[in-house]
Amino acid sequence: MSVKSRNIVCFGEVILRLAVPPGSFPLQVPQMDVHVGGAEANVAVALAALGHRSRMISALPGDAIGEAAVSELRRHGVDVAGIARGAGRMGLYYHLAGGAGQAAEVIYDRSDTLFAATPATDWNWAELFDGADWLHVSGVTPALGPDAAKAVLAAVRFAREQGLGISFDGNWRGRLWQKWDSDPAAILCEIIEQASLLFGNHRDATLLLGRQFSGDGTGRRREAALALLDRFPNLDHVASTARHIVGTGEHHIVARMDSRVDSATTDPAIIAPIVDRVGTGDAFAAGVIDGLWQGEGLNAVQRGLALSRLKHGLRGDFAPFGRAAVAQASQQALDVQR
Numbered sequence: 001m002s003v004k005s006r007n008i009v010c011f012g013e014v015i016l017r018l019a020v021p022p023g024s025f026p027l028q029v030p031q032m033d034v035h036v037g038g039a040e041a042n043v044a045v046a047l048a049a050l051g052h053r054s055r056m057i058s059a060l061p062g063d064a065i066g067e068a069a070v071s072e073l074r075r076h077g078v079d080v081a082g083i084a085r086g087a088g089r090m091g092l093y094y095h096l097a098g099g100a101g102q103a104a105e106v107i108y109d110r111s112d113t114l115f116a117a118t119p120a121t122d123w124n125w126a127e128l129f130d131g132a133d134w135l136h137v138s139g140v141t142p143a144l145g146p147d148a149a150k151a152v153l154a155a156v157r158f159a160r161e162q163g164l165g166i167s168f169d170g171n172w173r174g175r176l177w178q179k180w181d182s183d184p185a186a187i188l189c190e191i192i193e194q195a196s197l198l199f200g201n202h203r204d205a206t207l208l209l210g211r212q213f214s215g216d217g218t219g220r221r222r223e224a225a226l227a228l229l230d231r232f233p234n235l236d237h238v239a240s241t242a243r244h245i246v247g248t249g250e251h252h253i254v255a256r257m258d259s260r261v262d263s264a265t266t267d268p269a270i271i272a273p274i275v276d277r278v279g280t281g282d283a284f285a286a287g288v289i290d291g292l293w294q295g296e297g298l299n300a301v302q303r304g305l306a307l308s309r310l311k312h313g314l315r316g317d318f319a320p321f322g323r324a325a326v327a328q329a330s331q332q333a334l335d336v337q338r
Contacts, residue, residue: 003051003323006052006133007053007131007132008044008052008055008133009057009128009129009134009135010041010056010135010137011135011141012057012137012140013091013140013141014041014058014069014070014083014115015036015037015038015091015093016069016091016092016093017033017034017036017092017278017317018033019034019094019095019097020096021097022097026094032094033315036069036318037316037317038058038091038140039140039281039282040058040136040138040140041078041317042279042283043282044078044136045073046287046318046321047289047290048320049076049321050321050322050323050326051323052293055128056082057083057128057155058082058115059086059118061085061087062085065090066085066090076318082128086114086118089112090113091108091110092110093108104277108175108176110144116144116145116147118147119147119151120153120154123155125155129158129159132164133164134164134165134289135155135156135159135164135167136167136168136169137156138169138170139168139170140171142184142191143173145179145180152191156168156194157194165197166195166197167195167196167199167289168191168192168197168199169199169282170198170200170201170204172207185210188208189208189231189232192235193232193234195234196234196235196237197237197239197289198232198237198239199281199288200238201221204228205224205228208231209227222258222263225258225263226260229258229259237259238257238258239256239257239258239288239304240255240257241255241284241308244268250274251271251277251312252269253268253305254266254269255269255284255301257288257300262298263298264301266301266302271312274312274313275314275315276311276312276313276315276316278317279318279319280311280312281308283304283319284308286307287307288301288303291304302330303330306329309329310325310326
């Protein structure tokens, strides 16, 4: 099958994850695992590995740590020309893996970073989006503060004016939103009004639309998706996953995608063992985007599930899997049910 390559730009903050080794309390052992990541950067890396031209738009300190992060993205085939350098700090977060009877936890250290403090007017969208077909953003970026929220809104509006496809991943981050005086639903709705593809479930719909959805399982998810498609007329598709946690080392995931006239739902994929859950949602997003670009329509959801499944077995934030690995995982993932 010939691969249809596209040009995507991803706008968001590149960050560091400092992970406490599994089975340890913070600082119980004198080490942490460090990974470069960020929701949008994760998508950029995954799509570059699948043969697309990915460009990252961000801002990082011009010091040794910032340059190391840029080099890591470049190593994975991402175009880093859109990453501005300057004075300031890089965002990071601490990841506590959790364990038996204890949930994993994220502790953010992302206040007043160089990226979050960059005014919307400092981004030259015409130059940064030159040659692009698609823009990917997420709900993490507007949660960082007023400047970042204005910037992502300006980005999606410019992209819509230029006729680009736009994907938005809800990625709700309550701990970031509560750090500043904001109206998350209003801000997110303004952004999603420009999008053509939304990654979000019934919980996101409740936040955005201010209403609950009845029933359970597929009925509730279909109701929520249709409500989102009705509220945001530029949307073509809504994609989501539902995760059933059997135990710390085994999860079952069902993925679905909805349009106004139809939907597709996968059978449950058994994920075990789980090496690293971080970045699996971004892998799902990248797989769905790629599937749509390959003309798979609603069946793109299976490609998203396959890539997410692979990411669960790889440590770090990125999912740099090639097409052969994704194709093999797709065969092992169960058939789409309509």
